Every structure is written in C-alpha cells, then in structure tokens.
Amino acid sequence: MTAESPSPAARRTGVPLLVVMALLVVAPMIALSASPLHANGSLWYLGMLPALMGLFTHRRLALAASVLTPSLMGIALLLRDIPLLGAIFMAAVAVGTGLAAARGWHLMAAFAGPLVAYALIGNLFVTLPSGTVAADASIVSGLTAMAYVAGGGLWTSLVGAFVVRTVGVKPPRAVAGHTARHFAAALGILIGITAFICMQWLDPASWWIILTFFVVVQPYYADSTRRVLERVGGTLAGALIAVIIVGLLHGFPTVITVIAFVLTIGAAYANLKLPYWVFAMLLTPAVVLQTSGSTRDLLFSVGERTLYTLIGAAAAVAVMWAGHRYLSRRAARSTGAVADSR
Structure with a gap:
C-alpha cells in the first residue's frame, strides 16, 4: 500500500484542521527548543526527516525509519574513533540505500544516511541534566541522543x-533491479572511501560531503548530473537565506526552530513536486540552522558547509562520469559482439 491522493473525506476536513495537525507535528520540537533542553530540539528535528520522507510511501516505512535511523546513529557513535570500521559501516549504509x-x-534512506554520517563524523551534542x-x-x-531522534x-x-x-503526493518510483545494484555499488564505493578520508584527515563539518553524495547521486545518470548543478545553486541560495534568518532573528531561537520546520516541510514537498534546486534551497538553511550550534559561528559554518558541498558535487561528477563511461563502453562492446555473431 502506498501514499495516494487525498480522499473526498480528507479534502472536506479543510485547511484549519490541516494547520492544527501540522502544528501538532512540530509542537514537541518547539517545546524542546524553548526549554533548557534546547539542544535536544535539533535531535528531535533530525529524527523527523527520514520519517517524513517515509510517509510519502507508507506509514509503516516511516515507523521503520524512526527505529532504524537512531539505531544506525548509535552504531556510528561507537565507531567514531575507528576510521576503517566507520568507513566500512558507512559503505554498508550507502549500499543499503542503493538497493532500497x-x-x-x-x-x-537518503535522508537517514546523512544523519548516520553526522553521528559518525560531525559534532553531535545532547543535553543531559548535567549539561x-x-x-x-x-x-x-x-x-x-538516540531516544530523542x-x-x-x-x-x-x-x-x-x-x-x-x-496534501496528497505520489510516492517515489521504484527502479529496475539491475539499476538499483549499479546505484548501490557506486554509492557504496563513493561514500565508503570519503568517510575514511573525512574521519582520518578532515574536520567534523566534512560530513556535508557525504550528505551531498546521498542527495545528488541518483539511480539514473541523467538525473544525477542535473542534480549536481541544481544542488550547488540551491545550496548557495539556501546558505544566504540562513544568514539572513539568523541576522534578523538571532535573539529568537524558538522562532528559528519553527522556520526550520516550515522550510523542511516545503523542502519535502519540493522534492516530489518542484525542481530539485528549490528543494536544496529550502533544506540547506533548515539543516544548517539545526546543526550549526551557536549562532555566533553561523557565518563560518555556512561557508565551511558550502565549501564541502562544492567538493562533494565535484567528486560526484567525476565518479559518475567515469562510471557512466565504463558502462557505456561495456554496453557498446556487448552490442558489437552480438552483431559479429550474426
């Protein structure tokens, strides 16, 4: 069973009830962000992302994401000081995403994967009674941290x-099995190698390279190349939006949390209905606002994450081009061999 267009009964509920339900979704995150446990509001928000994407297919998938994501993040936390095992683990997560x-x-899966990378490589914080x-x-x-996620x-x-x-959106379409296997292999190799490099030599913000891979690399080559360009443009625009939001509202963290959620909902809708650059433009400030820590460091954080996004986009282009060329040549040789046998 998959997500379908809203029924007549659902349409009759009207906008007011829809707004109320949307507010209920975000209410715990707002409450946390306004409390002494405000750092945990970001963890709650991160847990919402894979579940929200899973809902576009079915509630059961969203529930599975709600359990799987924090579990994988917990394993990642245990591997933070072991680059080789951490890289193998991230490669396995990437392969699973491709096969999915x-x-x-x-x-x-492409929203759960970056959160695992964040736990493995980034600076993930949680508020306890002691601080x-x-x-x-x-x-x-x-x-x-796992409990809040x-x-x-x-x-x-x-x-x-x-x-x-x-709202009524169509679920993501499945791809052919052989395409999914090629996708899984490319994503696994790319993310496994990059995770090792990030853990061994780069700073914690480098997990944004892996985030870029998860959202740019697609099952089909044409989709991936288009996404790279749109990702770069959308990220730059989104980074500017984040700077403006914090510049105007730096003294109102709860309002920033609400804006981050609204941007996330808009990004989720854009990912299925609108051009990809709109999705990137909306999601970038949402994630930056919830994972940058102190707003004092936001300008540096935006610049650093934009740089890592550009690095990830360039690496993705190089790997996808090489893979596409190899598969094209192999297909040409196979076609030539068949023609010669005739």
Missing part, C-alpha cells in the same frame, strides 16, 4: 501521516 531504490525506498555534552561522551549521552521520528510517523495524506 528497487522498492522506491531510497528517498527515505550539554557530545553524544559520544558516554553510554548515557549516546542513548539519550527516535521520538522525533515516531511522533512524525503517527501525527504527520494525516498531513501527508491530506
């Missing part, structure tokens, strides 16, 4: 289903 395309589940600490500081901090996903899966059903 055969079921049309790769949209959800805000790194998520990998102890077993308690790791489990607490899971809470955001489960809440979104249960409450957000009504919103998605009412």
